[in-house]
Amino acid sequence: MKSSSSGNTHFIKLDKGEDVLASLTEYINLRDITSGTLSAIGVLSDVEIGYYELEKGAYIKKVLTGDYELLSLTGNVGLLNNATHPHIHVILGDSSFNCHGGHLFKATVGITCELFLTTSSVKLERIYNDKIKLNLLSPKS
Numbered sequence: 001m002k003s004s005s006s007g008n009t010h011f012i013k014l015d016k017g018e019d020v021l022a023s024l025t026e027y028i029n030l031r032d033i034t035s036g037t038l039s040a041i042g043v044l045s046d047v048e049i050g051y052y053e054l055e056k057g058a059y060i061k062k063v064l065t066g067d068y069e070l071l072s073l074t075g076n077v078g079l080l081n082n083a084t085h086p087h088i089h090v091i092l093g094d095s096s097f098n099c100h101g102g103h104l105f106k107a108t109v110g111i112t113c114e115l116f117l118t119t120s121s122v123k124l125e126r127i128y129n130d131k132i133k134l135n136l137l138s139p140k141s
Contacts, residue, residue, distance in 0.1 A: 001015065001018060001026075008120065010027075010116070011114075012115040014042070016110065016111055019106075019108060020044065020088075020107040020108070024038075028084050033119050034078070035076075035121070035122050036119040037074075037077075038073065039116045040070060040113055041072070042113035043067055043069055043070060044107040044109060046063075046107065048062070048063050049100065050062070050105055051103070057132075061105065067111070070091075071091045071092060072090065072091040073104070073113075073115070075088035075104075077119075079140065080126040089103055090104045090107075124140055125140040
């Protein structure tokens with residue numbers, strides 16, 4: 001991992017073989033970042049994504065093996081149970097130009113991952129919603 005920052009903008013370059021979520025979580029924890037937005041492109045491999053099925057109150061998960069073009073990564077950073085928590089969604093492209101997308105549970109960098117993190121002073125936390133059965137992002141009081 002290589003990184004650079006200026007003001008509230010951080011650039012994080014992840015290299016082949018790095019765990020995307022573990023590396024990002026390490027970065028934000030070392031810098032005590034508790035609120036922000038994420039955006040990235042690159043190539044990911046061995047990805048696990050999910051689709052949330054409201055009626056079941058659970059994710060349907062899919063594992064994608066091999067390399068996938070990271071067409072879009074978007075997400076946010078907030079607190080969950082007083083711990084920093086990145087929440088990420090991705091759109092991935094395969095060699096047949098098909099797209100796969102959903103909530104990111106797991107991914108390894110295939111070639112590179114070029115990630116921008118914009119931090120904020122807004123206090124955010126995830127609070128469990130009984131009806132939806134998810135921790136939803138809310139302003140922290």
